[in-house]
Amino acid sequence: DGGITQSPKYLFRKEGQNVTLSCEQNLNHDAMYWYRQDPGQGLRLIYYSQIVNDFQKGDIAEGYSVSREKKESFPLTVTSAQKNPTAFYLCASWDRGFGNQPQHFGDGTRLSIL
Amino acid sequence: GQNIDQPTEMTATEGAIVQINCTYQTSGFNGLFWYQQHAGEAPTFLSYNVLDGLEEKGRFSSFLSRSKGYSYLLLKELQMKDSASYLCAVRSTRNDYKLSFGAGTTVTVRA
Numbered sequence: 001d002g003g004i005t006q007s008p009k010y011l012f013r014k015e016g017q018n019v020t021l022s023c024e025q026n027l028n029h030d031a032m033y034w035y036r037q038d039p040g041q042g043l044r045l046i047y048y049s050q051i052v053n054d055f056q057k058g059d060i061a062e063g064y065s066v067s068r069e070k071k072e073s074f075p076l077t078v079t080s081a082q083k084n085p086t087a088f089y090l091c092a093s094w095d096r097g098f099g100n101q102p103q104h105f106g107d108g109t110r111l112s113i114l
Numbered sequence: 115g116q117n118i119d120q121p122t123e124m125t126a127t128e129g130a131i132v133q134i135n136c137t138y139q140t141s142g143f144n145g146l147f148w149y150q151q152h153a154g155e156a157p158t159f160l161s162y163n164v165l166d167g168l169e170e171k172g173r174f175s176s177f178l179s180r181s182k183g184y185s186y187l188l189l190k191e192l193q194m195k196d197s198a199s200y201l202c203a204v205r206s207t208r209n210d211y212k213l214s215f216g217a218g219t220t221v222t223v224r225a
Contacts, residue, residue: 035215040217040218040220041217042118042201042215042216042217043157043201043203043215044215045212045213058212088154090157094211100145100162102147102149102159103159104159105156105157105158106156107156108154108156110154
């Protein structure tokens with residue numbers, strides 16, 4: 001079955017440490033996205049990528065970095081510059097954003113500070 | 115910028131009907147999506163509207179009025195499993211590849 005796999009499910013970060021969240025999709029979608037969700041809030045866009053080797057900042061990119069070396073993969077690094085990283089991180093993919101096709105989401109990674 | 119508003123919480127009784135409103139102000143419009151999200155889980159797609167009117171899918175219906183910047187999600191014959199957060203998301207332009215999400219409405223279904 002096609003889908004999006006995020007790992008790990010839970011992640012703990014020490015102060016001053018960079019951590020990387022994995023996102024892999026086998027839906028053959030061109031576009032991929034990273035969102036952050038805080039308790040009681042909606043999804044805020046961190047970064048997105050429409051095509052391999054290209055990506056754009058979303059609304060809250062500061063303290064985060066991404067790469068898109070393969071169509072299937074879009075890892076997110078939470079750097080030490082992100083002072084409040086505790087949140088639920090969701091990865092999504094989209095079939096070029098056309099028509100009525102929805103974004104598909106992974107199961108999320110919950111990041112906490114040690 | 116994008117501004118999408120939804121009520122924060124709603125409570126209803128099992129078997130009843132609940133209507134979740136969503137108003138939006140965006141730079142251009144090319145579709146509105148509704149998602150359901152259970153606590154700690156990924157959002158799942160419920161419905162899509164791009165033209166004015168009502169789209170019905172079983173117990174769930176969604177309505178759109180583009181001139182009013184307004185949509186609602188109607189949940190009928192409520193079940194306990196419908197207790198979740200419901201997210202309204204707007205695509206602002208056809209080639210923008212982005213969705214703007216509302217903060218979500220938490221629906222609690224009581225027995």
